[in-house]
Amino acid sequence: MSQIKISNLQKSFGDFTAVKNSNLTINDKEFFVLLGPSGCGKTTTLRMIAGLELPTSGEIYLGEEEVGMLRASERDIAFVFQLFALYPHMNVKNNLSFPLKMQGYSRSEIKTRVEEAAKLLRIDHILNSSISSLSGGDRQRVALGRALVRRPKAFLMDEPLGTLDAEFRELMCLELKKLHIDIGATTVYVTHDQLEAMSLADRIAVMDGGEILQADEPAVIYNKPATKFVASFIGSPGMNFINIDQGISNEQSTLNIEGTNFNIPKQYEISKSKKNSFGIRPENLSLTNEGGLKGSVFGVEYLGSRKIVTVKTNFGEIKVKTNISTSVKINENVQIKPSNNNIIIFDGETDRSLKSEFMN
Amino acid sequence: MDTSRSYLEPSSFSKKLAATIIIVYTVITLIPISWMVMTSFKNVNSAISYPPEVFFEPSLEGYVNLFTNRSRQSQEYLDSLPPPENWYEELVRSREMVITGPSKFLGRYSNSMIIGFGSTFASVFLGALAAYAFSRFRVPLKDDLLFFILSTRMFPPIAVAVPIFIMYRKLGLGDTHLGMIILYTVVNLSLAVWLLKGFMDEIPKEYEEAAMIDGYSRLQAFFKVVLPQAMTGIAATAIFCMIFSWNEYAFAVLLTQFNAQTAPPFIPTIIGEGGLDWPAIGAGTTLFLLPVMIFTIILRKHLLRGITFGAVRK
Numbered sequence: 181m182s183q184i185k186i187s188n189l190q191k192s193f194g195d196f197t198a199v200k201n202s203n204l205t206i207n208d209k210e211f212f213v214l215l216g217p218s219g220c221g222k223t224t225t226l227r228m229i230a231g232l233e234l235p236t237s238g239e240i241y242l243g244e245e246e247v248g249m250l251r252a253s254e255r256d257i258a259f260v261f262q263l264f265a266l267y268p269h270m271n272v273k274n275n276l277s278f279p280l281k282m283q284g285y286s287r288s289e290i291k292t293r294v295e296e297a298a299k300l301l302r303i304d305h306i307l308n309s310s311i312s313s314l315s316g317g318d319r320q321r322v323a324l325g326r327a328l329v330r331r332p333k334a335f336l337m338d339e340p341l342g343t344l345d346a347e348f349r350e351l352m353c354l355e356l357k358k359l360h361i362d363i364g365a366t367t368v369y370v371t372h373d374q375l376e377a378m379s380l381a382d383r384i385a386v387m388d389g390g391e392i393l394q395a396d397e398p399a400v401i402y403n404k405p406a407t408k409f410v411a412s413f414i415g416s417p418g419m420n421f422i423n424i425d426q427g428i429s430n431e432q433s434t435l436n437i438e439g440t441n442f443n444i445p446k447q448y449e450i451s452k453s454k455k456n457s458f459g460i461r462p463e464n465l466s467l468t469n470e471g472g473l474k475g476s477v478f479g480v481e482y483l484g485s486r487k488i489v490t491v492k493t494n495f496g497e498i499k500v501k502t503n504i505s506t507s508v509k510i511n512e513n514v515q516i517k518p519s520n521n522n523i524i525i526f527d528g529e530t531d532r533s534l535k536s537e538f539m540n
Numbered sequence: 541m542d543t544s545r546s547y548l549e550p551s552s553f554s555k556k557l558a559a560t561i562i563i564v565y566t567v568i569t570l571i572p573i574s575w576m577v578m579t580s581f582k583n584v585n586s587a588i589s590y591p592p593e594v595f596f597e598p599s600l601e602g603y604v605n606l607f608t609n610r611s612r613q614s615q616e617y618l619d620s621l622p623p624p625e626n627w628y629e630e631l632v633r634s635r636e637m638v639i640t641g642p643s644k645f646l647g648r649y650s651n652s653m654i655i656g657f658g659s660t661f662a663s664v665f666l667g668a669l670a671a672y673a674f675s676r677f678r679v680p681l682k683d684d685l686l687f688f689i690l691s692t693r694m695f696p697p698i699a700v701a702v703p704i705f706i707m708y709r710k711l712g713l714g715d716t717h718l719g720m721i722i723l724y725t726v727v728n729l730s731l732a733v734w735l736l737k738g739f740m741d742e743i744p745k746e747y748e749e750a751a752m753i754d755g756y757s758r759l760q761a762f763f764k765v766v767l768p769q770a771m772t773g774i775a776a777t778a779i780f781c782m783i784f785s786w787n788e789y790a791f792a793v794l795l796t797q798f799n800a801q802t803a804p805p806f807i808p809t810i811i812g813e814g815g816l817d818w819p820a821i822g823a824g825t826t827l828f829l830l831p832v833m834i835f836t837i838i839l840r841k842h843l844l845r846g847i848t849f850g851a852v853r854k
Contacts, residue, residue: 232749252752259753265746269768278764279754330754 182243182333182366183208184229189238191224198224200390202238206383209364211357213377216387217413222370223338225387229368230336231255242333253282258327260337264319266311272298272322273307279330297325300362317348324359334366341376353379374414378402386410403522404539408531411459411524417488420465421526422458422473422495427451428525428534437473438494444523445538453528462488462501464522467508472515473498477508491516573829580822587818601635602819604628606645606810606827610637645824648806653831654717655802656786659724663781664774666725667732668740672762674733675740676748686737689730697727698790705794715799723795724785731784732777739773740766775842779835786832803828 184206191199199221206212214222227233229240231252240248247255258279266275276294285293298304301321306314314322320340327335340356341349357380360367371377377384378398385395386409394406405411411419424437428451435444435458444458467489475493489500489508493516500516508514525534533539550558579587581598610632618638624630632639670689674682704723705714713719743766751761767774793805807824810817 230753232752251757252749253755253757255753257753259750261746261750263744263746265744265750267747267750267765267768278751282755282760326750326754 183241184334184366184368185241186225186229187239187241189225189228189240190236191221191228191233192236198390199228199235202390202392204385204392204395206366206368208366211360211367211369211380211382213381213384214368214370214387215372215374215377215384215413217372220387221390222372222387226336226338226368226370229334230257230259232259256330256332257334257336258330258332260323260327260335260340262339262342264323264340264343266319266322266326268311271308271310272303272314275311275322276307276325276329279326283330293329294325297328300328300359301325316344317352320344320348320352321355324356328363332365334368337367337369339371340369341371341373349376356380374416378414386413388413404533405459405524406533408457408459408526408533411526411533415461417462417499419459419461419524420498422460422498424456424458425454426456427454428456440471440473442518442523443521444525445521445536447525448535448537448540451525451527451534452530455528456534457526457528459524459526459533460518461522462499464518464520465498465500465516466519467491467500467502467506467514468517470515472517474513474515477510477512477514479510480508489514576822576829577826578822579818580826582819582822584817584819587822599631599819600628601631602817602821602823604631605817605820606823607643608632609640609643610635611640612637643810644806645803645810648801648803649827651717651796651800652786652802652804652828655720655724655800656782656831658717658721659728659785660778660781662721662725663728663732664736664778667729667736667777668767668770668774669762670729670733671736671740672766674737676745686734689733692726692730701791701794704791708795715796715801717800720792720796720800720802723791724781724788727788728781728784731780735777735780736770736773739770743769772842775839779839782835783832 184204186202186204189199189202189204190197202221202225214225216222224233228235228248229242231247231250231254235248238248239246242255242257252259267278270278273294276297277290280290280293294307295304298307301324303318303321303325306318311319311322323340341352344352353376360380369377369380381398383395383397384401386393386401388409394401394410401410402414405414405419408421412421422437424435426435428447428449430448430450431446433444433446434441436442437458463486473493473495475491475498477489478492478497479490481488481490485504487502487504487506489502489506491498491500491514498516522538524539525536526532527534578594578596580602581600582593582596583599583601586593586596587602608628613636615636618633618636621633621638624633629639673679674686679685708714708719708723711719713722747765747769748758748761751765752758756764787804788802789804792802796802796805803824807821807828810820810824
């Protein structure tokens with residue numbers, strides 16, 4: 181097992197830059213998730229770590245070794261593909277032993293390792309089945325098994341749960357997490373599903389447009405997003421933004437919106453722009469009768485334990501997560517107020533969050 | 541109302557109609573072939589009798605004549621010979637002839653085998669490598685190259701017969717097995733590349749990527765993972781290539797005479813006494829049909845899936 185480090189990594193396909201100047205350190209034994217919308221460069225980054233794509237520039241370190249220009253077969257990593265890529269002309273056992281055969285292990289060693297991996301993944305009863313007869317979950321387990329048998333330096337997974345149905349996905353998510361705890365392997369996992377990312381990751385890197393916007397623990401990513409994109413991409417629904425046509429000065433701790441003064445965390449940074457946005461998560465807002473932002477109820481979604489009320493204001497639609505007892509009708513006039521001080525101001529020019537008492 | 545079947549399933553009437561049409565078509569197609577097989581088991585007289593005989597006494601004369609050279613002898617000479625040692629000698633003597641030696645048929649037949657299978661293997665092997673490269677790599681001018689490869693089939697190959705004849709004579713390739721294998725491979729290769737590229741495109745590249753991550757080189761991954769999955773396409777392509785090189789007549793007539801002559805130009809030249817020896821020709825064509833038939837039956841399972849390639853994703 182090893183630490184993975186990428187520095188100034190860049191990948192271009194013709195005129196298109198898929199990955200821009202990325203820097204990242206993935207610690208030994210860490211479960212690291214690359215999260216982002218499709219086309220954000222997360223899969224390209226993973227494929228460069230695997231050696232399936234060669235970087236245009238920059239370095240990749242696997243442990244101490246610089247592997248950026250090595251062939252995939254020379255890197256000692258395992259890769260789990262979205263479509264599993266199990267060899268259909270071999271049975272489960274042969275799929276599992278395929279990586280070992282190349283490394284010149286003895287027949288008995290191969291047998292021991294395959295059985296060990298099969299036992300760990302609870303697929304020992306289907307070793308002689310053909311791939312086409314397996315369910316999605318079992319295929320997933322075989323794919324993981326094929327990665328496990330070799331005991332590689334790192335596991336790379338490209339949306340391995342993407343093709344499973346919702347029920348299986350939840351189950352496999354748990355199994356993956358347990359497996360990671362059991363074998364403690366450095367894992368890089370790519371997904372566009374934030375729930376998967378949140379539940380699996382030790383740390384998450386959020387990517388967009390080929391750039392790594394923020395890499396941190398799930399709670400930090402959620403509560404203290406570094407950019408407006410991270411704030412809106414993470415969370416369901418994402419963060420609310422209210423555009424404010426005023427600059428932010430150092431030490432400022434109130435903000436006037438539509439004639440009402442709101443408390444904000446004490447700001448430690450001067451905004452570059454005169455058009456910034458005020459960001460707050462739906463659960464940090466509450467409905468009130470006075471002293472808030474005016475609007476009318478546009479829609480109510482019932483989520484079982486919570487309700488999401490969408491309010492139409494002069495600043496666009498704002499979503500408020502309220503508790504279940506709140507009863508509002510469509511078109512009813514309401515006012516919205518922050519219920520705590522978890523407020524982030526995003527600079528209009530850079531889209532970065534400004535430093536404050538909360539965003540320290 | 542009959543609700544036991546879905547709207548998509550054909551009615552029993554249309555099933556019967558389809559079956560009838562298929563049977564009629566099969567019978568019509570089989571008439572010339574069965575006539576050929578029947579002729580091969582007739583004797584020289586019943587083969588050319590008019591009206592044609594449908595029921596006749598079967599004889600192996602055609603096959604004996606195909607494999608032997610004979611000469612006519614006087615009755616006195618025949619009487620002076622020791623009694624015939626086996627059934628075919630007896631058959632020949634009853635026609636007042638003696639066997640003077642084996643005919644050239646077996647040699648021509650094995651030439652056909654060597655050249656047919658040799659060029660099929662070469663076309664499929666080279667075609668698979670080229671198709672894989674076109675399917676996976678960023679080849680400069682890929683579309684133009686593919687079109688160029690296809691364009692070699694846009695004229696009948698025989699149109700370049702004269703230049704090839706001259707080139708082969710200068711290179712010493714005329715009337716050699718190697719020369720014919722090269723020639724048929726060149727003609728078949730464009731078909732092989734195009735057919736196989738379609739199949740290669742269908743195989744997700746993740747398979748060989750997985751193999752490469754598992755420690756195999758790209759070439760090893762190609763042989764261990766890609767080729768087994770392209771078996772359908774390889775079987776279909778091999779059959780098409782085999783049929784072409786097995787049946788090819790014009791180049792074989794032009795470029796081969798003795799050493800590498802294949803069966804197609806040889807069979808029509810089997811001449812018996814006083815005209816063409818139809819039973820022997822029938823026997824030759826029947827035997828000639830067998831290898832392709834057996835080859836196709838062996839690969840039939842793959843072929844049926846192969847013809848519908850691209851229609852359904854596995």
